[in-house]
Amino acid sequence: MAGERILVVDDDRAVLERVRKQLAREGYDVATSEDGAGALKKVVELEPDLVILDISLAADGAEPLDGIEVLRRVREDFETPVLMLSATSVGAVKVMALTMGADDYLTKPFDPQEFLARIRAILRRMSRTAPSASELQFPGLRIDPESRRVWKADEEIELTAIEFELLLTLARRPNRVFSRDQLIELAWKHSYYGVPKVVDVHIGHIRKKIEVDPAKPQHIVTVRGVGYRF
Numbered sequence: 001m002a003g004e005r006i007l008v009v010d011d012d013r014a015v016l017e018r019v020r021k022q023l024a025r026e027g028y029d030v031a032t033s034e035d036g037a038g039a040l041k042k043v044v045e046l047e048p049d050l051v052i053l054d055i056s057l058a059a060d061g062a063e064p065l066d067g068i069e070v071l072r073r074v075r076e077d078f079e080t081p082v083l084m085l086s087a088t089s090v091g092a093v094k095v096m097a098l099t100m101g102a103d104d105y106l107t108k109p110f111d112p113q114e115f116l117a118r119i120r121a122i123l124r125r126m127s128r129t130a131p132s133a134s135e136l137q138f139p140g141l142r143i144d145p146e147s148r149r150v151w152k153a154d155e156e157i158e159l160t161a162i163e164f165e166l167l168l169t170l171a172r173r174p175n176r177v178f179s180r181d182q183l184i185e186l187a188w189k190h191s192y193y194g195v196p197k198v199v200d201v202h203i204g205h206i207r208k209k210i211e212v213d214p215a216k217p218q219h220i221v222t223v224r225g226v227g228y229r230f
Contacts, residue, residue, distance in 0.1 A: 150167065
């Protein structure tokens with residue numbers, strides 16, 4: 001079923017535009033990036049259903065990340081499926097990409113219909129394994145993103161809009177460490193321009209509402225010098 005969000009990452013603008021147009025014609029919601037750092041940022045912001053990644057991505061920019069490093073980081077922090085593209089058909093390269101967690105591998109130049117078939121196959125597999133409900137469940141805590149409701153044990157608790165966004169951002173990525181700046185960007189949606197320390201205030205309020213002992217939090221943990229993780 002088209003409509004899924006796909007992030008395409010390639011430093012070749014001609015290839016990027018060709019793939020973007022092909023996927024858009026099929027009804028997919030397409031985002032693009034020409035560098036690794038930008039790609040990782042969009043994975044966080046957009047939560048794509050699939051990442052299509054050029055293994056030969058040049059390591060340019062302020063934070064040089066080649067295709068393999070981007071794959072490693074996506075696999076480390078996300079469950080998003082990854083289709084690797086490569087100009088080489090060398091078996092060792094393909095094995096390396098698949099071993100590192102790529103869901104499929106396609107050699108350039110590729111047949112457009114085969115390309116679409118690979119994408120559909122990956123998305124079908126993911127839809128079969130996806131949880132049937134959107135509710136997030138943890139020991140003593142339940143979060144329903146659709147209704148924006150939260151329960152501590154069996155008691156529903158009230159959160160402000162920004163408290164809910166912060167909690168949901170952290171809970172959707174257990175064990176991932178977020179800096180204060182990242183939390184501001186994701187929870188406030190670029191509408192806040194104050195100091196990052198405001199995050200600490202809101203986290204304190206959330207802990208008082210969801211933790212058994214706010215002084216010894218079990219859900220939202222401080223990572224000293226960095227930020228927070230769930």
